[in-house]
Amino acid sequence: MIGRHPSENVRVVAALTMPFIGVFGVYVIAHGHYGPGGGFAGGVVLAVGVVLARLTIDPKLVDRVFPPIVGTLALVVGMSVFLLSALVPMLFGGQLLDYAAVDVGSATDSRRRYLGIMIVEFGVGAVVFGGILSIFDRLSAQVRR
Amino acid sequence: MTWQLDLLLLTLLMACAVVAVWVRSMIATVAVLAAFSLFVALLFAGMGAPDVAFVEAVLGSAFVGVLLLVAVFATGDRPAGRDRRAVWIAGPCTLLFAGLLLVASVDLPDRGDPDAPAHQGVAREFLERSITDSETPNVVTAVLADYRSLDTLGETLVVFTAALAATLVLRRRSTS
Numbered sequence: 001m002i003g004r005h006p007s008e009n010v011r012v013v014a015a016l017t018m019p020f021i022g023v024f025g026v027y028v029i030a031h032g033h034y035g036p037g038g039g040f041a042g043g044v045v046l047a048v049g050v051v052l053a054r055l056t057i058d059p060k061l062v063d064r065v066f067p068p069i070v071g072t073l074a075l076v077v078g079m080s081v082f083l084l085s086a087l088v089p090m091l092f093g094g095q096l097l098d099y100a101a102v103d104v105g106s107a108t109d110s111r112r113r114y115l116g117i118m119i120v121e122f123g124v125g126a127v128v129f130g131g132i133l134s135i136f137d138r139l140s141a142q143v144r145r
Numbered sequence: 146m147t148w149q150l151d152l153l154l155l156t157l158l159m160a161c162a163v164v165a166v167w168v169r170s171m172i173a174t175v176a177v178l179a180a181f182s183l184f185v186a187l188l189f190a191g192m193g194a195p196d197v198a199f200v201e202a203v204l205g206s207a208f209v210g211v212l213l214l215v216a217v218f219a220t221g222d223r224p225a226g227r228d229r230r231a232v233w234i235a236g237p238c239t240l241l242f243a244g245l246l247l248v249a250s251v252d253l254p255d256r257g258d259p260d261a262p263a264h265q266g267v268a269r270e271f272l273e274r275s276i277t278d279s280e281t282p283n284v285v286t287a288v289l290a291d292y293r294s295l296d297t298l299g300e301t302l303v304v305f306t307a308a309l310a311a312t313l314v315l316r317r318r319s320t321s
Contacts, residue, residue, distance in 0.1 A: 028199075032286045036195035039290075044203045051211055072312070079305045086298060097294045113279035113291055120290040120297060127301050131308030132208060138315035139212065142219040 005056040014056040021049035029125040033117065039124030046125070047132035054140065071134030078126025085119045154188050175213040182206035192256065196285045 005011050025046030032038030050070075053062045086097045094101020099116025100109040107115070161181040165174050182205030189198035254261035275287035289297050 032283065032290070033281045034283055036199045036283070036285075038196065038286050041196070041199045041203055044200065044208060048203065048207050048211075051208070055211070075305060075308055079301065082298060082301055086294075097298065099291075110278055110280045114281060116294075117279060117281060117286060117290040120294055121286070124290075124297065124301050127305055127308075131304055134312045135308055135315070136212060136215065138312050139215050139219060142315070143215060 011056050014052050018049050018053050021052065022046060025049060025125075025129075029121050030118070032121045033114065039121035040128055042121070043125035043128030044132060046129045047136075050133055051136055054136070066133075068137050071130045071132075071137055073130065074126045075130030075134060078123045078128075078130060081126065082120060082123030085116075085123065150191060151188075154184050154191070158184050158188070171217045172214065175210055175217060178213070179206045179210035182209065196283075 005014075025042050025048075027042075028037035028045055029039055029042030032042070050066050053066065089098045089101040090096060092101045092103050097116075099112050099119075102112055102116075158181060161177050161184060165177040165181065168174050168177060182201055186198045186202035186206065189195075189201055254263075258264075271288055271292055272284055275281050275284045279287050279291050281287040281291070
């Protein structure tokens with residue numbers, strides 16, 4: 001069931017839609033300020049795109065684009081980005097996660113908080129993407145044998 | 146949201162829940178549970194909560210379905226044997242719990258009621274100030290990632306720990 005789907009149609013359609021799912025996932029994360037969605041939903045969309053590739057396309061091919069380490073890596077990187085960026089305002093004498101205190105450049109306070117929201121969203125997105133992908137990879141490794 | 150649509154979606158939800166328990170094949174159960182999630186997402190969207198509906202549609206009906214399917218393939222599609230006597234314990238317990246929920250729901254404020262306690266305290270401040278504070282029109286995002294970002298940090302830590310723990314447990318099982 002995992003990889004190498006017998007039907008040519010399914011493989012071609014999955015390969016064609018995958019990049020669009022990826023772009024939509026990034027759009028949902030980056031567009032959380034204005035529309036529904038944000039880090040959590042966007043991370044799930046991104047992960048579903050990779051899971052679709054894992055389900056239909058030859059594992060050797062998919063592993064070259066998304067090696068099995070990608071899930072764990074995204075998990076750790078996302079968490080580190082979120083935690084470390086949460087500490088940055090404290091270096092400037094502010095409180096934890098108070099991005100308005102970061103006194104760099106000429107941006108207004110509201111603009112700094114806007115960018116802080118963006119960082120938080122991308123951190124959450126990476127954690128959700130990595131978590132879902134690593135659980136799926138571990139679980140599907142038991143089917144492949 | 147019109148009450149007819151509400152009623153239709155709730156009826157479909159109940160039907161999905163009953164069918165999911167009734168069906169013998171595990172794969173069919175997974176498919177019905179995905180449909181259940183989709184109806185829940187539609188219900189959320191009708192309540193004016195597109196953020197929650199989005200997550201429910203993507204996670205509940207797309208990804209959890211795939212995850213459960215893989216789990217079924219990893220363990221084998223064996224329907225569990227039904228113990229008829231269990232109905233005598235599970236039935237009254239379920240009815241009691243449903244009754245408790247119904248009793249508790251009487252005290253809930255009406256949906257969208259502006260005088261509800263949830264809309265009185267700090268929520269009004271968030272609604273009025275999210276654009277001047279953080280240039281973010283979507284108040285849900287402003288609350289999640291700015292006003293209450295410490296909660297989000299905690300939630301993300303929970304997701305991180307859970308994913309790591311699940312990965313490690315599954316890795317041990319596959320090597321042994």
